[in-house]
Amino acid sequence: MSQSLTEHRIIFKWTATVLAAVAVLVGAPLLLGRLTPAGTNWERLSDISQTYGTPLSIAALAGVAVSLVYQSRQTAVTYAEAQRASHRQLVIMAIDDPELMVCWEPFTVPVTALDAKQIAYTNLIVSNWSADYRLKRFNDAALRVRCETHFRGEIARKHWENGGADWRRFAEAIGTPRLRRFVSAMDTAYAAAVASGPPRLSSSYFAPPE
The missing domain is CATH 1.10.287 (Helix Hairpins)
Structure with missing residues (x-):
């Protein structure tokens, strides 16, 4: 706004x-x-x-x-922004109704129904970052920081393990240099995160209730 x-x-x-x-x-x-x-x-x-x-x-x-x-x-x-809003609504419908999840492309790596919902939601987050980066609302340094922190999490890595190749193919097909740079930054951060060790499990994000 x-x-x-x-x-x-x-x-x-x-x-x-x-x-x-x-x-x-x-x-x-x-x-x-x-x-x-x-x-x-x-x-x-x-x-x-x-x-x-x-x-x-x-x-x-x-x-x-x-x-x-x-x-x-x-x-x-x-x-x-209108296109993103339309895509976001379609994804939210699938998250709310798991039976609609199979209407999207199949996952590369087998996942549970819960994983599928979380990965779909993560893709919305990454899509939003991609749009902001392409509109130059943040720079390369900010993108690197965002990617590095993002891939500390378990679901973030599952998302890119499943969808990273699709993002790369799409970026190459579109041919937009800034989108290719975004995907490259995600690839680099993902590889570095995997090399650094296991991710933080989603089950450990929150302290147990007292």
């Missing part, structure tokens, strides 16, 4: 700047006509106005171009 508000402020700022520049360009001749005394050398004034008018026109056009770029990006972000 904060990202969306920031982008709207930027668009508003550039739009206001463009409108102000256009107002100056349109209103300057009228203002000069009223304020200039009789006998003024209009040819000289024309040369001066052309000298300053061209850079202002270029600046106005540049402002319009920047505004259109931000609007286009905002449209793409809105569409992507």
Whole structure:
């Protein structure tokens, strides 16, 4: 939400700047006509106005171009978020009704029904991180930290053991460099976590009730 508000402020700022520049360009001749005394050398004034008018026109056009770029990006972000919301709803339906879980692709490694629900939920988490990273809402250093901490857990490793290859194939098929970097970071963190030893079991996450 904060990202969306920031982008709207930027668009508003550039739009206001463009409108102000256009107002100056349109209103300057009228203002000069009223304020200039009789006998003024209009040819000289024309040369001066052309000298300053061209850079202002270029600046106005540049402002319009920047505004259109931000609007286009905002449209793409809105569409992507709608797609994620639709995918999230489908996954939640399968989590709530295990009979729908078999409508998705089969797991690479045999899992229990509980594992399947937890892995599906974990995939939603990773998908959200992927979207944020592709939108540059956090950088490579933050991604590495997130991946390293993520793979300390048992279910996180089960998820990537089952779905990591699919993520890689999808990233290669899409061809988006930033998505490939995201998957590569996940692969690297997963391999390092496996090499470091066993994960923290999900059953040990919480202290037993007193």
